[in-house]
Amino acid sequence: MAEHITLSGTSIIGTQVKNKEGEPLGRIIDLMIDMQSSIVAYFVLAYKEQEDNQKLFAVPVEGITPDTANKQLIINISRNTLEENDGFDKDNWPLKSNSMFLTDMQSHYGSGKGLPSRPAHG
Incomplete structure (x- = not known):
């Protein structure tokens, strides 16, 4: 049985995210x-540290594994997948009410297949 972990929002925001290969992918900048x-x-x-060249991606809770020993989060996605996808615009974030987007997002991260090609908004 997996250990139950509870984290505060402030402890997650700013946390480094790596993939299973140990490549740094960015940081968590917010939670919805x-x-x-x-x-x-x-x-x-937030993929890429430079704000002018930053891509944002919605990552479902189920797609993240906390690594408390190293104070980082792990996701099952390649750097190339993030490079090849658009993410979403910083001024137009996906809404929870868009169930098609969330179902697509969860299935991609949960299965390790990658990201939805383009999130729908609204």
């Missing part, structure tokens, strides 16, 4: 909470 269901809908991964 679905106020209707009272759960975290997704984490926002």
